Every structure is written in C-alpha cells, then in structure tokens.
C-alpha cells in the first residue's frame with residue numbers, strides 16, 4: 001500500500017530516468033519544492049558475481065533512476081540530540097524526504113529521534129553499531145557483528161513505533177568510510193541487503209564552516225552530475241548549512257529525490273521483523289565465520305576488543321556532545 005500510494009511518483013531503478021517536469025502539488029513552505037519528494041527505488045537483487053546490489057558512482061555504477069540533475073540526500077552517523085531535530089525541521093520546511101544511515105549506538109541511545117525520522121517519511125538504513133572507520137581491518141565475525149548489531153539497534157528503536165514507522169526501515173547498509181569488502185558484500189547479498197555508497201559529499205564531517213559545506217556540495221555536485229549526496233547530522237555546521245544548501249540546489253535546477261526500497265526488496269519482509277534474522281540463520285557460511293566455531297581464540301579476543309574499542313570511541317563522542325550541551329545550558333543559565 002505504501003508503494004501503491006507513491007507509484008505515480010516512483011522511478012524504478014533500472015528504468016529510463018529522465019527527470020520529469022514538476023507537476024502536482026507544491027510544498028507550502030518552499031515554492032521550489034514538490035509536496036512529495038519523488039522516489040527512486042533501490043533493489044536488493046545480488047549482482048552476477050554474488051556481491052550485493054550496490055549504488056553510488058564513487059565506487060559502483062551510477063544508480064539507475066538518478067538523472068544528471070537529481071540529488072538523493074542521505075544523512076549519516078546520527079541520530080544526534082542537538083543536530084537531528086534541527087535537520088528534521090529544515091527537511092520538513094522543504095518537504096524533503098531523505099534516507100538515513102544510522103549508527104546503532106546512537107539509535108539505541110536516542111530511539112525517539114529514530115521514530116521521528118521514520119514518522120516524517122524518511123527511510124532508515126544502517127551504518128554499523130559503533131562506526132569502526134574501516135571494516136576491512138576487522139575479522140569477518142567482528143565486522144558481521146557490527147552490521148547485525150547496527151540493524152538490531154535500528155529495529156529496537158522502532159520496536160515501540162507504529163506499523164508505518166517500522167515500515168520505514170530499509171534493507172540498506174552503508175560501509176563506514178565507504179570501505180567495503182568483497183566478502184562482506186557477498187554476505188550482505190545473501191541477506192538481500194543493498195549497499196548504498198555515494199556520488200558526492202561535502203566534507204561536512206571535517207567540521208568546516210556552513211558556507212564551505214554548501215560551496216563544496218555545489219562543486220562536487222557539478223563534477224558528479226548529481227547523484228547520491230552524503231551529509232552528516234553529527235555536526236552542527238551541517239544543520240546550519242542545510243537550509244541554504246537545499247534552496248541553492250533547487251535554484252540551480254537540481255531535483256531532490258528519495259532512495260527507497262523497491263517492492264521486490266521488501267517482498268517477504270514483515271515490518272518490525274528482523275531484517276537480517278531468518279536469512280542469517282539459514283546460511284551455512286555463518287558457521288565458518290562464527291567466532292564460536294571457526295576462528296581461533298586470539299582472533300575472537302581481538303575481534304571483541306576492536307568492537308569494544310569502537311563502542312568506547314562512539315561513547316566518547318556521545319559523552320563529549322552531552323557535556324558540551326550541559327555546559328552550554330549552564331553558561332546560558334549563568335548569563336541570566
């Protein structure tokens with residue numbers, strides 16, 4: 001039903017994809033934006049070499065359905081209690097729907113924000129549990145554990161949500177740093193998960209100024225001919241840049257679209273049921289990769305150490321943000 005309702009706006013991945021002239025209702029708070037963000041469907045059908053369906057021209061073929069002036073906004077590394085609400089307000093102002101790639105630790109810490117994202121019609125993909133910078137450096141078991149726990153955390157955050165909110169969880173995964181591996185890609189393919197990379201970014205994770213973020217995004221968009229854009233709602237400068245950035249892109253003739261799972265990608269999946277669950281248990285290769293059966297003691301210990309080191313770093317980020325927030329509140333009180 002979700003997809004039937006949106007069918008008129010949907011471009012199926014794999015079909016010809018010229019941006020159609022804007023028709024239909026416009027956004028009441030943004031005269032340049034449609035009321036409903038056009039959708040581009042992402043399929044999960046593995047590639048012929050057994051690797052996962054993968055999207056984003058930086059590493060893979062350009063996403064079918066994305067025209068040269070189309071921009072699919074994706075937002076990584078949250079949710080963040082200071083930044084995410086501001087970003088959600090700006091997206092709502094522009095009637096713009098996006099696709100999030102959550103860090104599990106934060107989804108677990110701030111489930112209310114995950115529900116708000118889903119409730120607003122954004123789709124939710126995942127980005128590991130603790131955001132190790134490079135899964136290539138982890139053992140297979142440790143990397144898989146990060147991916148599984150990332151989806152677990154997103155599902156846990158949506159567990160108390162409405163059926164409609166649960167249906168916004170997509171079988172989409174983004175590798176931290178876009179550092180994929182062939183083995184993990186195949187492992188994801190067997191679980192009917194799509195890998196979402198990118199066509200361009202804006203260096204916003206470097207904590208550059210809002211003006212620099214907007215400038216970088218425009219330059220990169222022109223070079224990449226639009227495509228999948230990565231921004232981060234883990235940095236306040238991104239929220240500060242976003243309103244102007246969206247308007248400037250619209251004025252430059254770009255059309256924002258939303259990456260959504262295709263009906264085939266959702267076939268057989270029940271909203272709220274584990275995205276990885278049943279398939280993972282049925283795969284005999286898991287036994288070989290499982291730390292309990294396959295790997296040596298040292299590998300197991302190192303794998304667990306790396307996972308906990310990643311969690312410690314994520315916790316440090318969270319604690320730093322919380323202390324900063326409390327400090328700002330305290331200073332604001334002192335000034336009164």
Ligand SMILES: [Zn+2]
Nearest residue numbers: 076077176177
């Ligand atoms: Zn990230």
